[in-house]
Amino acid sequence: MTDLRSRPLVILGAGYTGKFLYPLAKAHGWHTYATSRTPTSHLAHIVKNERLFFDLAQSESWKQIPTDAHLIWCFPALPQEAAANFLNTLSPNRGRLVMLGSTSAYEPEHPAFVDEHTSVDSSLPRVQSEEYFRQNYGAVVLRLAGLYGPGRHVLDWMRKGKVQNTRKYVNLIHIEDVAMICLAALEKAQDGENFVVSDGIPRQWSEIFSVATKRWDMRCPSLSQPKNPGKRLTIKKLTTTLQHTFLYPDLYEALDQIEKSKMPSEK
Numbered sequence: 166m167t168d169l170r171s172r173p174l175v176i177l178g179a180g181y182t183g184k185f186l187y188p189l190a191k192a193h194g195w196h197t198y199a200t201s202r203t204p205t206s207h208l209a210h211i212v213k214n215e216r217l218f219f220d221l222a223q224s225e226s227w228k229q230i231p232t233d234a235h236l237i238w239c240f241p242a243l244p245q246e247a248a249a250n251f252l253n254t255l256s257p258n259r260g261r262l263v264m265l266g267s268t269s270a271y272e273p274e275h276p277a278f279v280d281e282h283t284s285v286d287s288s289l290p291r292v293q294s295e296e297y298f299r300q301n302y303g304a305v306v307l308r309l310a311g312l313y314g315p316g317r318h319v320l321d322w323m324r325k326g327k328v329q330n331t332r333k334y335v336n337l338i339h340i341e342d343v344a345m346i347c348l349a350a351l352e353k354a355q356d357g358e359n360f361v362v363s364d365g366i367p368r369q370w371s372e373i374f375s376v377a378t379k380r381w382d383m384r385c386p387s388l389s390q391p392k393n394p395g396k397r398l399t400i401k402k403l404t405t406t407l408q409h410t411f412l413y414p415d416l417y418e419a420l421d422q423i424e425k426s427k428m429p430s431e432k
Contacts, residue, residue, distance in 0.1 A: 169235070169260075169261070169351065169352060170194055170195055170196070172196075172231075172233050172234060172235055172260045173195075173196045173197070173198060173231045173233070173234040173235070173260075174190055174195040174196065174197045174198070174234065174235045174236075174237070174260075174351070175197075175198045175199075175200065175217070175230055175231065175234045175235070175236050175237070176190075176197065176198070176199045176200065176237050176239060177200050177219060177230075177236055177237065177238045177239060177240070178200060178201070178219075178238070178239040178240035179199035179200060179201060179207075179208060179211070179239065180201075180207075180239060180240070181312065181316070181317065181340065182239050182265065182312070182340065182343060182344065182347075183199050183239060184210065185314070185340050185341055185343070185344040186237065186343075186344040186347055186348075187199050187210075187211060189341075189344045189345065189348065190344075190348060193348060195348075197215060198215045198216075198217050198231075198234070199211045199215060199216060199217065200216075200217045200218070200219035200229070200230075201216070201217075201218070201219070202218070202219070202220045204216040204217065204218050217229045217230065221242075221244075221247050221248060221251060222247065224250070224251070227251050227254050228254075230255070232254070232255045232256040232259065233255075233256045233258060233259055233260060234255075234259065234260050235260030235261045235262075235263075235351060236259075236260065236261075236262050236263070237263045237265070237347050237351070238262065238263065238264045238265065238304075239265050240265075241290075241291045241294065242264060242291075242294045242295065242298060243290055243291060243294055245290070245293065245294040245297060248294065248298070249297075249298075249302075252298075252302060261303075261305070261351055261356075262298065262302055262303065262304045262305065263304070263305045263306075263307065263347060263350050263351055263354075264295055264298060264299075264304045264305070264306050264307070265307050265309060265347070266291065266292070266295045266306050266307065266308045266309065267291075267308060267309055268308045268309065268310050268336060268361065268362075268363070268396065268398060269289075270285040270286060270289065270291070270292045270295070270308055271283055271284075271285060271286065271308075271396055272284075272286055272396075277397075278397050278398070278399040279361060279396050279397065279398050279399065280361055280398075280399045280401065280402065281358075281359050281360060281361055281402050299357050299359060300357065303356030303357050304356075304357070305350050305351075305354040305355075305356065305357070305358050305359070305360070306358075306359040306360070307346065307347065307350055307359075307360050307362050308359065308360065308361055308362060309338065309343060309362045309363075310336035310337055310338050310361075310362060310363035310364075310398060311335060311336060311337045311338070312337075312338060312339075312340050312343060313337055313338075313339060313340065313419075313420075313423075314339050314340035314341060314419075314423070315340075315423060315426065317340070318420070318423050318424070318427070319337065319373070319416075319420055320377060320381060320383065320420055320423075320424060323373070323374065323377060323383065324383065326386075328370055329370065329386070329389050329391070330370060330371055330374045330385060330386045330387065330388050330389060331369070331370050331371060331388065331389050331390065331391035332369045332370070332371050332388075332391060332394070333369060333370055333391035333392075333393065333394060333395040334367045334368070334369055334394060334395030334396060334397050335367070335368055335369070335370055335373070335395060336363040336364075336367050336368075336395075336396065336397070336398045337363065337364060337368075337416060338362060338363045338364045339364070339411075339412065339413035339419050341412050341413065342364070342409070342411050342412050342413055343362065345409060345412065346360075346362055346403070346407060346409055349407040349408070349409055350407060353406065353407050353408070354406065354407065358406070360400075360402055360403050360406070360407065361398050361399065361400055361402070361403065362400070362403060363398045363400055364400075364411060364413065364414060364416065365398070365399070365400040365403075365404070365411075366416070367395075367396070367397035367398060368416070369395075370391075371388060373416075374386075376417055377420075380417065380421070381424060
């Protein structure tokens with residue numbers, strides 16, 4: 166572990182996930198950098214000398230990245246050729262590579278529980294790229310369920326009609342747990358592994374609406390028919406291999422915390 170931290174850690178594309186991952190990595194002793202295509206405006210919360218300009222489409226910006234760094238890649242590695250060319254500019258002795266993907270890689274109507282052995286939709290360019298880097302560059306791929314947390318509030322999605330009251334399954338995970346899992350993957354995963362990442366409890370939207378109606382006095386729209394039944398994810402590998410203990414195992418307690426922390430103007 167000490168040896169891993171002797172190298173810098175770079176968060177490529179430090180958007181929503183980066184806001185939580187950067188301070189956590191710093192607190193755990195990682196010499197951490199964060200990148201953006203517009204670092205001055207989007208990375209104001211990052212120490213100035215740890216903000217890096219990086220744009221996959223601009224090869225001159227690639228020189229900003231320490232060649233021996235560990236990388237946590239937070240955006241689709243597309244175009245694949247450009248991503249490969251960038252990685253090839255780094256040291257042959259570069260650090261570890263963790264790529265954040267999405268559980269949308271799996272078919273939306275899978276009849277059984279989805280795990281790391283479930284086949285992915287190889288027609289999707291993002292999935293093609295993730296699999297290429299997993300197989301050829303040893304990337305650890307984390308396929309994330311729906312992210313929620315401060316600034317991404319499930320109850321607001323419901324209030325604004327962004328989700329419907331259906332029996333479609335949804336899988337969610339709090340952003341602070343994702344940040345912890347990123348670091349655990351860096352330290353504990355084997356090269357080329359992939360992980361399904363969620364809180365491990367598939368829920369139907371109709372259940373969440375029912376709880377929200379009683380707990381937060383929300384309006385519950387009529388039950389409608391979903392376009393597809395959704396997926397049910399299982400996370401046995403995540404909890405056994407990465408040994409992650411969830412900060413937010415209870416969705417409703419987590420939503421209650423977010424709800425209580427909102428400014429009056431947001432309510």
